[in-house]
Amino acid sequence: MPVLFENVTVVSAVSNDIHRTDETGIRNDGEMGVIRDAFVLVEGEKISYIGKEQPRDFSGERIDGRRKVLMPGLINAHTHLPMTAFRGFADDYDLQTWLYSYIFPAEDKLTAGSAAVFTDLAIAEMIASGTTSLTDMYFFSDTIAERVAESGIKANISRAVTFFDEDYDFHSDNRAGELVRLVEEWHGFDHGRIRIEASIHAEYTSNPKVWTAVSDYAASKGLRMQVHLSETRSEHERCIEKYGMTPAAVLARYGVFDVPASAAHCVWVDQNDIEILAQKCVSVVHNPVSNMKLASGIAPVTDMLTAGVNVALGTDGVSSNNSFDMFEEIKMASLAAKVRSLDPTAVKASQALIMATSGGAAAQGRRGECGMIREGMDADLILIDFDRPHLIPAHDIVSNLVYSARGSDVVMNMVRGRIIYKEGEFLTIDLEKVKREAEKAAGIFR
Numbered sequence: 483m484p485v486l487f488e489n490v491t492v493v494s495a496v497s498n499d500i501h502r503t504d505e506t507g508i509r510n511d512g513e514m515g516v517i518r519d520a521f522v523l524v525e526g527e528k529i530s531y532i533g534k535e536q537p538r539d540f541s542g543e544r545i546d547g548r549r550k551v552l553m554p555g556l557i558n559a560h561t562h563l564p565m566t567a568f569r570g571f572a573d574d575y576d577l578q579t580w581l582y583s584y585i586f587p588a589e590d591k592l593t594a595g596s597a598a599v600f601t602d603l604a605i606a607e608m609i610a611s612g613t614t615s616l617t618d619m620y621f622f623s624d625t626i627a628e629r630v631a632e633s634g635i636k637a638n639i640s641r642a643v644t645f646f647d648e649d650y651d652f653h654s655d656n657r658a659g660e661l662v663r664l665v666e667e668w669h670g671f672d673h674g675r676i677r678i679e680a681s682i683h684a685e686y687t688s689n690p691k692v693w694t695a696v697s698d699y700a701a702s703k704g705l706r707m708q709v710h711l712s713e714t715r716s717e718h719e720r721c722i723e724k725y726g727m728t729p730a731a732v733l734a735r736y737g738v739f740d741v742p743a744s745a746a747h748c749v750w751v752d753q754n755d756i757e758i759l760a761q762k763c764v765s766v767v768h769n770p771v772s773n774m775k776l777a778s779g780i781a782p783v784t785d786m787l788t789a790g791v792n793v794a795l796g797t798d799g800v801s802s803n804n805s806f807d808m809f810e811e812i813k814m815a816s817l818a819a820k821v822r823s824l825d826p827t828a829v830k831a832s833q834a835l836i837m838a839t840s841g842g843a844a845a846q847g848r849r850g851e852c853g854m855i856r857e858g859m860d861a862d863l864i865l866i867d868f869d870r871p872h873l874i875p876a877h878d879i880v881s882n883l884v885y886s887a888r889g890s891d892v893v894m895n896m897v898r899g900r901i902i903y904k905e906g907e908f909l910t911i912d913l914e915k916v917k918r919e920a921e922k923a924a925g926i927f928r
């Protein structure tokens with residue numbers, strides 16, 4: 483049934499030609515456009531009309547948009563869904579201690595059944611806080627794909643490859659085998675709602691043979707690539723000791739960025755690394771909350787934007803965040819950049835919002851498909867209730883969205899024209915069941 487949003491305030495990037503440097507060397511970050519009292523028509527999976535005039539002879543579902551903001555659904559461009567299992571499990575440690583002493587041993591206890599429950603829990607939290615598309619890197623990826631398919635959300639899913647021995651054979655590696663099966667079964671599901679990506683977990687968890695083999699496979703299948711890159715100083719410096727090159731330079735040398743790629747974190751990248759990322763059109767996924775919580779540092783986002791690098795936002799796993807609230811991430815992206823540069827004009831509200839919408843779409847290879855409110859694009863839309871004390875007055879809608887809004891202000895989530903969440907009600911997930919099962923399944927880690 484067609485859906486008409488009436489008298490709504492529309493906020494969206496006005497161009498998806500984002501973060502490119504023009505001939506004069508001046509940064510073109512794009513702007514968020516605001517249209518008040520607008521009508522937005524959704525027919526089938528697409529946005530078919532945006533304008534000030536009410537469409538004539540409409541019959542379908544009408545949604546009253548007064549005192550509400552309609553914006554593109556948020557794109558969480560880096561996460562590990564089943565890690566909701568470890569929310570609050572091992573807080574206040576540095577990354578190496580957290581990962582090796584707590585998370586890796588706990589992950590050994592995860593089963594496909596519990597991964598499914600914690601994935602459902604993750605998706606429910608995401609949907610209710612305005613995320614319409616996500617990028618996941620983990621294992622149990624077929625389980626994740628099944629849960630994503632069921633929930634109605636959009637996702638780019640990868641099976642992370644880690645491999646420590648020197649002898650690497652792609653064809654006998656069971657992780658790579660899982661990736662291959664995932665591609666055969668799920669890549670392009672529901673005409674592209676699910677896409678499978680290749681993934682090298684990180685430079686420090688693999689070696690050049692892995693990088694070449696996985697990149698060659700990605701190129702042969704036309705897949706995108708995901709990596710973790712220079713998240714911590716120790717990881718960055720150890721790579722220089724080992725290879726005489728930074729993680730970005732060494733991965734580029736072995737062809738990892740010859741396929742379209744996104745690199746999570748990039749906290750410790752230097753100027754030369756940023757040039758490599760710009761030249762190879764690698765999207766950086768900035769995870770400010772996780773980076774601050776693990777005291778990894780603050781990524782040089784302003785330098786990346788200046789160099790023409792596309793920057794998207796991610797929450798990372800809930801185990802290092804500890805929520806999926808992208809509004810928190812958006813605000814932190816702006817604040818962290820200001821603190822790092824001691825410049826209050828760094829990453830303005832509009833830029834932070836672009837990172838979470840059209841920037842995220844570009845990082846997912848979905849530019850032109852979603853991330854904006856534009857006729858012909860997928861109707862991946864969220865509605866935000868602006869009739870709340872912390873959103874009044876609204877002198878500047880974009881500022882309020884970035885600095886005052888919360889995930890809990892989202893009252894509707896629509897993916898490809900299908901409403902999957904409305905006023906507290908989940909239309910694709912049995913939340914009560916998921917909550918009880920998650921509580922029960924979490925007992926095994928204690």
Ligand SMILES: [Zn+2]
Pocket residue numbers: 560561562710746798799
């Ligand atoms: Zn991560």
